[in-house]
Amino acid sequence: MSKKIVYELEDISKSYPGVKVFEHLNLDVEEGEIHCLCGENGAGKSTLIKILSGAHAPNSGTIRFEGKRLTNLNPRQAMEMGVQTIYQEHNLFMDLSVTENMFCGNEIVKGSVIDRREMKRQAKAVLQILHSDIDPDETVSSLASGAQKMVEIARGLIQNAKVLILDEPTASFSKKEIEHLLACLKDLAAKGMSIVYISHHLEEVFEIADRITVIRDGQKICTKPKVEFTEQGLISEMVGRDVSMFYNRERTVIGEILFEAKDITGNGVKKCSITARAGEIVGIYGMVGSGRTEFAEVLFGEKKKEKGEIFIKGSKVQIKSPKDAIHRKMCFITEDRQGTGLFLNHALDKNIPIAKYTLQTGALALPAQDTKLALEYISSLGIVTPGVEQNVVNLSGGNQQKVVLAKWFATKGDIFIFDEPTRGVDIGAKEEIYKLMVKLLKAKKTIIMISSDMLELIAMSDRALVMRKGNLVATVEKEELREEVLLQYSIGGNEING
Amino acid sequence: MDKKSKMKKILHHENTPMLLVLFGIVVVIVILEGTIVRGGTFSQVAFIKGSNIANVLVQISVTGIMAIGMTMVMISGGMDLSCGQMVSFAGCLLAHLVVKTEWATVPAVIAVIVVCVLFQMAMGIIISRTKLEPFIVSLGFMSIYQGLSYLITQGREITMGDQLGFIKNMKISFGENRFYLGMSVMLLIALTIIMWLILKYSKYGRWVYAVGGNESAAYLAGIPVKKFKVALYGFNGLFISIATLTLLARVGAGSPPMGSGKEIDVIAAVVVGGTALAGGKGNMWGTFIGVLLLGSISNALNILGVSPYYQYIMKGLLILVSIYIGYIGGKKKTAR
Numbered sequence: 001m002s003k004k005i006v007y008e009l010e011d012i013s014k015s016y017p018g019v020k021v022f023e024h025l026n027l028d029v030e031e032g033e034i035h036c037l038c039g040e041n042g043a044g045k046s047t048l049i050k051i052l053s054g055a056h057a058p059n060s061g062t063i064r065f066e067g068k069r070l071t072n073l074n075p076r077q078a079m080e081m082g083v084q085t086i087y088q089e090h091n092l093f094m095d096l097s098v099t100e101n102m103f104c105g106n107e108i109v110k111g112s113v114i115d116r117r118e119m120k121r122q123a124k125a126v127l128q129i130l131h132s133d134i135d136p137d138e139t140v141s142s143l144a145s146g147a148q149k150m151v152e153i154a155r156g157l158i159q160n161a162k163v164l165i166l167d168e169p170t171a172s173f174s175k176k177e178i179e180h181l182l183a184c185l186k187d188l189a190a191k192g193m194s195i196v197y198i199s200h201h202l203e204e205v206f207e208i209a210d211r212i213t214v215i216r217d218g219q220k221i222c223t224k225p226k227v228e229f230t231e232q233g234l235i236s237e238m239v240g241r242d243v244s245m246f247y248n249r250e251r252t253v254i255g256e257i258l259f260e261a262k263d264i265t266g267n268g269v270k271k272c273s274i275t276a277r278a279g280e281i282v283g284i285y286g287m288v289g290s291g292r293t294e295f296a297e298v299l300f301g302e303k304k305k306e307k308g309e310i311f312i313k314g315s316k317v318q319i320k321s322p323k324d325a326i327h328r329k330m331c332f333i334t335e336d337r338q339g340t341g342l343f344l345n346h347a348l349d350k351n352i353p354i355a356k357y358t359l360q361t362g363a364l365a366l367p368a369q370d371t372k373l374a375l376e377y378i379s380s381l382g383i384v385t386p387g388v389e390q391n392v393v394n395l396s397g398g399n400q401q402k403v404v405l406a407k408w409f410a411t412k413g414d415i416f417i418f419d420e421p422t423r424g425v426d427i428g429a430k431e432e433i434y435k436l437m438v439k440l441l442k443a444k445k446t447i448i449m450i451s452s453d454m455l456e457l458i459a460m461s462d463r464a465l466v467m468r469k470g471n472l473v474a475t476v477e478k479e480e481l482r483e484e485v486l487l488q489y490s491i492g493g494n495e496i497n498g
Numbered sequence: 499m500d501k502k503s504k505m506k507k508i509l510h511h512e513n514t515p516m517l518l519v520l521f522g523i524v525v526v527i528v529i530l531e532g533t534i535v536r537g538g539t540f541s542q543v544a545f546i547k548g549s550n551i552a553n554v555l556v557q558i559s560v561t562g563i564m565a566i567g568m569t570m571v572m573i574s575g576g577m578d579l580s581c582g583q584m585v586s587f588a589g590c591l592l593a594h595l596v597v598k599t600e601w602a603t604v605p606a607v608i609a610v611i612v613v614c615v616l617f618q619m620a621m622g623i624i625i626s627r628t629k630l631e632p633f634i635v636s637l638g639f640m641s642i643y644q645g646l647s648y649l650i651t652q653g654r655e656i657t658m659g660d661q662l663g664f665i666k667n668m669k670i671s672f673g674e675n676r677f678y679l680g681m682s683v684m685l686l687i688a689l690t691i692i693m694w695l696i697l698k699y700s701k702y703g704r705w706v707y708a709v710g711g712n713e714s715a716a717y718l719a720g721i722p723v724k725k726f727k728v729a730l731y732g733f734n735g736l737f738i739s740i741a742t743l744t745l746l747a748r749v750g751a752g753s754p755p756m757g758s759g760k761e762i763d764v765i766a767a768v769v770v771g772g773t774a775l776a777g778g779k780g781n782m783w784g785t786f787i788g789v790l791l792l793g794s795i796s797n798a799l800n801i802l803g804v805s806p807y808y809q810y811i812m813k814g815l816l817i818l819v820s821i822y823i824g825y826i827g828g829k830k831k832t833a834r
Contacts, residue, residue, distance in 0.1 A: 321720075322719070340715050341715055342712065343715060344711075354708055363702060365704055
């Protein structure tokens, strides 16, 4: 019954100066299977993909494709062989059309002229295979993120594809887009294509995988058919420890109302209200585009509020800018830490004190003080870094997120808005961030938490609001907080009062 | 052990490479002049004589003062191509006010400073309120200033009397080797020190880097980004007007071409000094070194008797080399 092995890595070792990524790693990809790679951030998945795609050469070991031994593999060669890799970040020419992107570098020519009509015909055909209604003439920049990913997959398919490698393709997808993508992949696999799929989202993995390989700290832990895994079991293989306590948050005493917003309108948000008490986490759930982040932006004064009132500890306040919000003891951990949270090319000791200076009336800013503050938070939050003078761009996702937290903790704020607090963070760091959040609650602070991760939202929230199309559609109390309840409200199959 | 780490810190300082380049160039020039021009009598070398060094300092002071404002603007992610033409405009305006309309010197000087600051703030408002590129906006202003200076002077030079003599004549001399510090040089040094202190030891300095490093993150950290940018351009105007005063005091006449091309020298010095065009990185002493480097090259070529036409080529090469050094340094830092 054993299937034909298409792509095989044998005894691969890879190290960068000072860092050993892999030792003696084996991996095989069978024809027509969907092979999922699982592991924490930093386990070595990305490096493995780079070896598979020919972007990086291993230090030792053998790579075989369809039984042939390959030496000095490069990306071009890999693509010609039929290994198509779709990386996490978009890799498209935003100002070119879908067709132009799909054929870029492999244009079809008739004589010495590009045959646009033929290219468009083929593009259409491939998009049809993917059940996608994207117009081949559309400019890529005008497509939604999910559609752009489809274009990348289509580009891979149009060149002969035997192995398709996808690294975290669904990072910014809506639920519907994810379902569509997974269905397409199953389709392709059924037609004999091999798919290597990497995702943090275990539900996706369990949905499509034939086999799962778990990698931890540069070592393959196991490769087993999906049916031999349970979700709980897979997670413990990934982290190598029992995580049943993981989603079991410590409860805290809930106190008086700290923050109240009434009938907030503006920035696409319509008449939304929220109340947050000391010692509680109020979750906000909703699909991408439901207005969750937009709501937070208005609360924090980043975007203009058209109507509505904000009360802090019972008294009405005017918040017209982030500066006002910070002076009112608010903190906003944004969802895009690299884009709006950090100064990537600045050192830790320049990142951490920056919001604190907003509250400082004097102009003096001593580098020695900055360093001291940074060192304090490096030790209290357990930030892993070679030193305070390190630029944050060199830190891992989890540590970057901790730097963002340190920046806000330094302001001694009381009202925390967390937008996707653990996005792109590995499981170990996730847990640490949850613990820090609980610590805030114990210090009688309040947290408003936006999250797409249902398990996180359910585990952490004392109460959750559900948003849909800029409206607040429901408030769900702790006792009712279940996945199906949240989904029902947020997708809104049937109308809900309120 | 402590000594070692201190040594390491000095070696890794961002200004060290350019300081070494400056030192190396000085040595090369001295050797060249000593062997070729002076025929081996090194005691005769003019380049490192007090009077020549004083001369170089005077020559670079205008560019140097302008570069202080430009450094702040560029670290914050901005750009000002209009500064050279603003010098022409401010110089012509001051000469016109003093000579043609016979204003007293002090009110005329104050008026010119205010005009420079306001015009720069207007530019800052446009740049911070719209998404227009500072490069393009300042290009527009550059042309406006050029037109204004021609309008004011009708294309002629306006010769001044001794109205700005107090700037020209004030100097501190140092004994026999004829080294002296003119007012303009003292201003350059004093302003460099002040702005270095502000950049390094004040929260506003942090804001300059923050805004240039990541504008959205800076805004969300409570920095009033728009107002702050306007203020930065206002300061830039202040430095440009001070530079204009020292230049006008030295040349004694206002004319439309007086500041032409200065923007190139200023931007070159700032970039050579290690300020990133993308913003978020740079420092005052780096800029000072950049100004010194470019100034001493021009002076040395004169002394060596090289045709002045080569100066442009040398300057160009120097810019390329220094950017390359910065690039290597940056690469090392991310690899670590």
